[in-house]
Amino acid sequence: MKKFCFLLLIATLLFSCKQGGQQNKKNDDKPVITVTIEPLRYFTEAIAGDRFTVVSMVPKGTSPETYDPTPQQLVELARSKAYFRIGYIGFEQTWTDKLTDNAPHLQFFDMSQGVDLIYDNTHVHHHAANEKEHQHAIGVEPHIWNSAVNAQIIAGNILSALRNIDKGNEDFYLERYNTLCRKIEHTDSLIRQTLATPGADHAFMIYHPALSYFARDYGLHQISIEEGGKEPSPAHLKALIDLCQAEDVRVIFVQPEFDKRNAETIAQQTETKVIPINPLSYDWEEEMLNVAKALAPQAATK
Numbered sequence: 019m020k021k022f023c024f025l026l027l028i029a030t031l032l033f034s035c036k037q038g039g040q041q042n043k044k045n046d047d048k049p050v051i052t053v054t055i056e057p058l059r060y061f062t063e064a065i066a067g068d069r070f071t072v073v074s075m076v077p078k079g080t081s082p083e084t085y086d087p088t089p090q091q092l093v094e095l096a097r098s099k100a101y102f103r104i105g106y107i108g109f110e111q112t113w114t115d116k117l118t119d120n121a122p123h124l125q126f127f128d129m130s131q132g133v134d135l136i137y138d139n140t141h142v143h144h145h146a147a148n149e150k151e152h153q154h155a156i157g158v159e160p161h162i163w164n165s166a167v168n169a170q171i172i173a174g175n176i177l178s179a180l181r182n183i184d185k186g187n188e189d190f191y192l193e194r195y196n197t198l199c200r201k202i203e204h205t206d207s208l209i210r211q212t213l214a215t216p217g218a219d220h221a222f223m224i225y226h227p228a229l230s231y232f233a234r235d236y237g238l239h240q241i242s243i244e245e246g247g248k249e250p251s252p253a254h255l256k257a258l259i260d261l262c263q264a265e266d267v268r269v270i271f272v273q274p275e276f277d278k279r280n281a282e283t284i285a286q287q288t289e290t291k292v293i294p295i296n297p298l299s300y301d302w303e304e305e306m307l308n309v310a311k312a313l314a315p316q317a318a319t320k
Contacts, residue, residue, distance in 0.1 A: 047071075052098040054110055055082050056300040057163045058129060058172070062102060064198040065176050065191055069184060070099075076109055081275040082298065083108035087117075096121050100183050102176065105130025106160035127179040129172045133162050136230050164297050165231035166206035166306065173198050205303045209236065209310040217315035223262060223290070224271040225281055228297040232309060239265065243280050250280060262288045269312050271295045 048071045053059050055076050062072045075091060076082040082104075087095075095101075095117060101124050103110045118126065136159035162168045177195040181188050212218065213236050221239035222229075233240040241261060245254045261267075262284060270285055270292050272278040278292065285292045293312045299305045 049099040050094075050097050051100050051102060052095055053102045054104050054107060055163075056298055057302045058102060058104050060300045060302050061163075061169065061172055061198065062176055064201075065173065065194045066180060067190065067194055069180075069187060069190070073098075076298075078298075078300075079274065081108075083275075085109050087113065092117075092120055095124070098124055100125045100127060100179065102127050102129055102179060104160070104172075105133070105162055106135075106158040108160070125183060127175065127182075129175045130162055131175055132171045133168050135159065135162070136234065159227070159230045161228045161297065162231055163302070164229055164306070165235050166202050166209065167235050168231055169202045169302070170199060173202065201303065205306055206235075208307060212307075212310040212314050213238075215314050219266075219268055219313040219315075221265040221267050222269045222271060222313060223258070223267050223281070223284065224273075225276045225278065226273055228273065229271070229309065232306070236310075238313075241265065241267065243270075243284070249277075255280065255283065259284055259287045262290060269293055271309070271312070273297060 048069070051062060051066065051070045051072050053062055053072060053074055056074050056078060059072050059074045062070075066072060073094070075087055075095075076085045098121070101117065103114060103126060105128060114126070118124065137157045138159055163172060173195055177191055180191045184191075220237070221241065222233075223241045223243060225243045227240055227242040227244065229238075229240050232238070241258070243250055243258060245251060250258060262270075267288070268290055270281045270290050272281045272292055272294050274294070274296060275298075281292050284290065295309055295312075296305060
């Protein structure tokens with residue numbers, strides 16, 4: 019709470035200092051929608067087009083589980099017309115109420131509405147990079163956007179939100195929504211074709227289990243290196259090596275926000291391939307296809 023009050027104080031001072039400069043801005047600036055993560059910015063921009071400026075609260079290359087907004091972001095948030103949250107990611111669990119208090123005029127829309135959520139035991143994740151921990155609320159697996167099925171639902175929620183806040187452009191948003199849905203369907207078709215290739219993997223290992231919904235969509239087995247959201251113990255690491263061999267795992271995915279040393283240790287013991295992915299990328303379609311291609315037999319044997 020003290021940290022948040024300090025941020026609000028700085029934000030207020032920054033806002034006061036900016037008033038003179040803001041008077042020189044054009045009055046016809048596009049309204050702003052703020053979203054939590056880059057994939058959600060991609061979906062929102064695809065439907066909103068040039069009617070809104072869309073900005074992400076969590077910058078590229080940072081973790082949405084532990085990120086704290088800067089005072090400048092708190093200032094800019096006050097300019098937003100709406101906030102689109104992805105649903106259950108750590109940043110939102112920590113900051114939504116505080117952001118609402120900071121900008122009471124702001125309309126919040128939950129993009130997870132209608133998603134068939136995956137539940138697991140509530141757990142804490144430990145990030146070696148910044149020594150912070152986070153907890154997924156009520157045991158919800160939060161990475162809903164890594165799924166073509168869920169992407170369609172998210173797109174529908176974005177369409178509903180835009181119709182709510184900009185009632186004069188419903189047809190414009192509907193047309194762009196339909197275009198996005200066709201892209202998502204095409205991506206889903208390509209993924210299914212790739213995974214149907216003879217010899218394609220049906221199990222994979224990943225440090226942080228960000229592909230739970232992807233795995234559910236396509237009948238895959240995701241094996242998480244994290245043990246209860248923390249670094250695996252030596253015993254668990256040994257069990258993972260045995261499981262990797264038993265499941266004929268050939269691919270271990272690593273993400274830029276997490277330490278990859280344990281993945282490399284397992285790879286050395288099992289002759290698997292460590293492949294970097296970025297589930298938080300703005301280029302949603304490309305990332306989903308990259309995951310599928312990595313599980314194809316020619317990719318795993320290179």
